[in-house]
Amino acid sequence: MMWSPWQLVYRTAIGCMVLEILIHNVAQGLNVCMSGSATSCEECLLIHPSCAWCAQEEFGRVRTLMSRCDLSQNLQKRGCEAYNIENPRSTTRVVKSEPLSSKGSGPTQYDVIQIMPQKISLSLRPSDQTSFKVQVRQVEDYPVDLYYLMDLSLSMKDDLDSIRNLGTKLADEMRKLTSNFRLGFGSFVDKNMSPFSYTAPKYQDNPCNGYKLFPNCVPSFGFRHLLSLTDKVDRFNEEVQKQMVSRNRDAPEGGFDAILQAAVCKERIGWRKEAFHLLVFATDDVPHLALDGKLGGLVQPHDGKCHMNEKNEYSGSTEMDYPSLALLGEKLAENNIYLIFAVTKRHYVIYKNFTTLIPGTTVEILDADSKNIIQLIVNAYNNIRSKVELTVWDQPEDLSLTFTATCQDGQPLPGLRKCADLKIGDTVSFNVSVEARGCPPPGTRQSFTVKPVGFKDRLEVSVDYRCDCGCTHRARANSSRCSSRGQYVCGTCRCDTGHLGARCECHEGEAGAVYQGACREAEGKQICSGRGECSCNQCLCYESEFGKIYGTFCECDDFSCARHKGVLCSGHGECHCGECKCHAGYIGDNCNCSTETLSCVSDDGQICSGRGNCACGRCQCTEPGAFGDTCEKCPTCPDACGTKRECIECRLFNSGRLADNQTCQRLCKDEIITVETLKTEDPNAVLCLYKTENECVMKFTYSEHASGMSVLTALKEPECGAAPDAMTVLLAVVGSILLVGIVLLAIWKLVITVHDRREFARFQSARSRARYEMACNPLYKQPITSHPVETDFSMYSKSYNGATH
Secondary structure, rough: OOOOOOHHHHHHHHHHHHHHHHHHHHHHHOOOOEEEEEOOOOHHHHHHOOEEEOOOOOOOOOOOOHHHEEEHHHHHOOOOOHEEEOOOOOOEEEEEEOOOOOOOOOOOOOHHHOOOEEEEEEEOOOOOOOEEEEEEOOOOOOOEEEEEEEEHHHHHHHHHOOOOOHHHHHHHHHOOOOOEEEEEEEEEEEOOOOOOOOOHHHHHHOOOOOOOOOOOOOOOEEEEEEEEEOOOOOHHHHHHHOOEEOOOOOOOOOHHHHHHHHHHHHHHOOOOOOEEEEEEEOOOOEEEEOOHHHHOOOOOOOOOOOOHHHHOEEOOOOOOOOOOHHHHHHHHHHEEEEEEEEEOOOHHHHHHHHHHHHEEEEEOOOOOOOOOOOOHHHHHHHHOHHHHHHHHEEOOOEEEEEEEEEOOOEEEEEEEEEEEOOOOOOOOEEEEEEEEOOOOOOOEEEEEEEEEEEOOOOEEEEEEEEEOOHHHHEOOOOOHHHHHHHHHEEOOEEEOOOEEEEOOEOOOOOOHHHHHHHHHHOOOOEEEOOOOOEEEEEEEEEEOOOOOOOOOOOOOEEOOOEOOOOOEEOOOEEEOOOOOEEEEOEEEEOEEEEEHHHHHOOOOOOOOOHOEEOOOOOEEEEEOOOOOOOOOOOOOOOOHHHHHHHHHHHHHHHOOOOOOOOHHHHOOOEEEEEEEOOOOOOOOOOOOOEEEEOOOOEEEEEEOOOOOEEEEEOOOOOOOOOOHHHHHHHHHHHHHHHHHHHHHHHHHHHHHHHHHHHHHHHHHHHHHHHHHHHHHHHOOOOOOOOOOOOOOOHHHHHHHHHHHO
8 A cells, every 4th residue: 555745744743753652651650640641630630649730832742632741840841831830739727726725624614725726727639648737635623524324223232332422432532633523323224115124014113023132123214314413412422322223124234225315415414515524334234235126126226316304214215226336426426425334344345345336435344332433433534534536527538537646755656546644734746647539529618527535625627629720710712722623721622522633623533544553552552452443643432331441542441450359449549540549548459458557556555565567457466476456465475474464463452563553444454363372274374473572472374265355363462481480580599509509518428428438448458457467477576665663854854965965
């Protein structure tokens, strides 16, 4: 086939143009802006926050539309003036920022500020992250409202006797923490209908009828409000002393009905807006949950509203189902209420699981007779006041938020929105990063709220979107630059219907070999990748039921990316030309890996208890023998005994590092069993020993129960040597001296005796020899001795004198 000179020149020009585009893309490392197939300024801004659009006239070649969308520095290098570059950025503007307060009570208690700033305005470009800083402070001497909600089923009779003077004692303790304290009281049993309660006629007035252990009690009821919040604590004692227990049929109680009514009936209960709200829920059994009401024919879900009659009783008890955990959490958060579960040890694990589903909730172990209720409440209050946790309300779906906490040690903790182990008056900060994932309809303004759990204070954040280009407002209709067949906008033509081309110079349907070369990505490849038609040297991509097909050669789409559980990019990213572009807070080929670390933080504030790494929001334990959601369980770890030792010291003996620390109750939730004699036969238990300050030895074993709780079995008292008796010591010393003396005397006597016997034997031997000589020796002559009668002494005297001279 022979080409005319004009066709040859045209095809050569088209080939050079395609080659130029390919070379430029390679030179740019196939940057996302150039490969995004943007044909307008708005499309360019959506590709990536680093992309910019050049609206300058006569920029680049006539047909290379993609060359206008590039990195800002590349556009300037290629001759685009800075004022012609459209590249809006996300911005943050503080609207209101009052300083934090230092004290809660006094003349300024109604103007207490615990979060700063209070209002912020964000202007967001899609995928362009911006951030702001939030500071939170738990002020001193903040007013406290405490509502005591008690289970009055028959099993709680001894508990009722124990709290009859609770009001006065509790007020005395709480006034050590705040000068402005109010107390209220309510009770609950269960729905007064079958199968939850006894409904036979003989039980109507006395459900305990025929019950030998306790024959008299009041009829069952759902929830009864008995005393509104007041500073007159004597009235609390009076109301408690009037109460009698009731009796229901099944083990679970209707406590969740009561919690919801106590939370939403604000006027009846008397919650103050400017106070710290505590709701103490005391029970010895598990609660009924949503859908349990169907057992009694209650199919209407709870509406989350107040239903209190003139007798201050819950009127919807026999009309609606029990509330769900989600509804409870929502209403407690709406009314800034901290819920304290005061439950017996055998139900601790169940309620502990509830706390993970209901924000702002804590659980404490209640003695069988509630005698520890005051210390329990004080500990729970201190525990709550020792931490700050941020929540987000009304977050728009197209916004992604990530948090970085900076607590008392000053170290940033990415992925955390909570600080613990704080003291009253401490200030902590959080850096909040916000990213818009897309553009809502033009003119849309949205908002959300950042709020510390249990606080009335909040940060209101308003959001608008920067999705438009300034050059769009300077568009020229029927421009000569567009062959009078389209609108000239931001340096490009938007052709009227039926026209195509960079300058609207072609008509739809025009085709031929002269145009085909520009529609192939490479020699030998399909025209428009087999997913479009070539018209006027441009690919017109087909429509697809699966999504959008786009690109210079229709080579890209927004649906051929990796999936997780059948969801494109796991629902946490956008599919761009076969690759997932993950939203903030997610990574991975299919964006299924969260960078959030909050779920990996153990009770002691460490990531994975210091025994592993947080990957995709889950702990991967690296310490041999460690397991659990946060690697918190590790009986065989070298530090296991040391960690549990601190809990033994503070829980059993009120000593050690945690004795005066509010974290003892929070960190040491393990079940501790005390015994007289410690058994060590269990192969799954680790024996731990340590020396006390008194030089005694404390022993305990550490094991993991099937329920998931750690179990510590410890001696009631450390093993110590008995103190010596003074008289015993004296007698022992004297006896020892006497014994040594006697032994020495015996030895001396023995030596003397041996010596004497030897001398006697020698004497006997000498004597025997002498007798032998006298009797048998022929040479022996008996000596002769004579004595004269008269002696001349003068002669001896002279002789002596002469001798001496």
